[in-house]
Amino acid sequence: MFSVFNAAELFSLILTLATLITGIIFTLDKFVWQPKRKEVTQEGTSGWVAQARSLFPVLFAILIIRSFIIEPFQIPSGSMQPTLLPGDFIGVEKFAYGLHDPIFHKTLIPTGRPQRGDIAVFIDPSNSKIDLIKRIVGLPGDTVIYQNKTLYIKPACNGQKVCPVTQEVPKQYVGLTNFTELGTQLNEYNEQLGNVNHHILRDPALPEQIYRYYQQPGSPMGEWVVPKGHYFAMGDNRDNSLDSRYWGFMPEPNLVGKATFIWISFTFNHDTDSMWPSWLPNGVRFNRIGSIH
Template sequence: MLSVFNAAELFSLILTLATLITGIVFALDKFVWQPKRKEQPQQSRSGWVDQARSLFPVLFAILIIRSFIIEPFQIPSGSMQPTLLPGDFIGVEKFAYGLRDPIFHKTLIPTGKPQRGDITVFIDPSNPKIDLIKRIVGLPGDTVIYQNKTLYIKPACNGQKVCPVAQEVPKRYVGLTNFTEQGVRLDEYNEQLGTVNHHILRDPALPEQLYRYYQQPGSPMGEWVVPKGHYFAMGDNRDNSLDSRYWGFMPEQNLVGKATFIWISFTFNHNPNSMWPHWLPDGVRFHRIGRIH
């Protein structure tokens, strides 16, 4: 049973059970055992009951904050560079797309939908045991085209007299960066995705890998029509991101929340000859702390 949960869901399950158990002990002690002790003063409260009572409000507060308000998330890879870097710790707004139960992610109260350009955390459709972070590119009903490393979007036709046509997403070349893949410096572009202005990276040495793309039945390679209740997500590091181009569409029920700010950013020493443990941070990037742009 536990194998169906990813690490974050397993933590939520354990936290929920711990809160429930300590809450039951808290209630029993307050309304059943405590009145009995007043009738029998010689009886004292057990040590484990004291511990459960003191733990319950702490666990309850953590459960509410983590499940419905904000959840921490660590950037594990470079797929969202240059926007997010490995070592960034971000706050994920849990109520942006609806209040959901902390274990099965069923929507309890709808509060909004992902917008084009949002950076979202979601359960990987191809591997439910892990969470991913990508940018929303295509909304339900949109046609997304990615050819010659160029992004085109045809917005959904929602009853308009004249339906939208596919248009290239505007971008402007910024220059070579210090980001590298296999020793090759990456190109940086400024992209205008709907109302969101952000930066992307492209690898000039890597040809487009059309043969690896997910081919939607009835659509040509490199073109996708986003189904109802699904989204098309891509990484900002376009040639180094395993995203919807490769595994398909992200179901709405997989949403975890919206990435909104960086609360701390660490650097790690990956030099194999260093005596410093690679899993311990060796520096803090204070300039990165703040809202995600």
């Protein structure tokens, strides 16, 4: 349980309370108040009770869908470029990693666990007010190494006769992109992470920030052994992502769901000289609507 609710959790709490209150009114009116009214008078349901009764089925449906099936999220930053862009609105499968209660995220029914290469939404372990979206790189028991901007993984030895060895994650250079950081064009690579093929970005002008990495006790800098019940997550925009390399491991209870599709993608005008509000979309990227890779 978290001591402070983030925005999504606060909305879930309000939605749950509103559903509970209208549900109680719905039940009382249907089985207690309405029969009594019919015995005394022919008058109908009072205004506020009628509104509560009509709201309950709608709120209940939203609560079920949002808590256990699909929840919408907006991508606020470029840490997952080129896979996800600021302005993308994604659908997150809430049942991918288990059915959880909508407030405290306690697992009610286990349905699965993250796989290497999944794009997961989770509560930031270093700030419970924030939801993050990153790619799952390391599973429990894995050894993850990131040195010279190169990713290596030694999968966990789960009782195999011959344990896996450390291997570089395969990648191929694609070329320069239109993505920039402080005026520098970023390099794009095609990476094969487990069974998932996806693209990553690297900044040729930015040295590796290894001195800022989280140092796990007993491990050298840039090397981590993922504990049981935890995961190692990284952004696809490798030099511009605050992820497990900096704050450590993501606990399994922090998982919110698996990002599966983009349902709409907006562009925004951040030109300070423009009269158009920066928070208001000025275009739609229809070509981005669909599944996420």
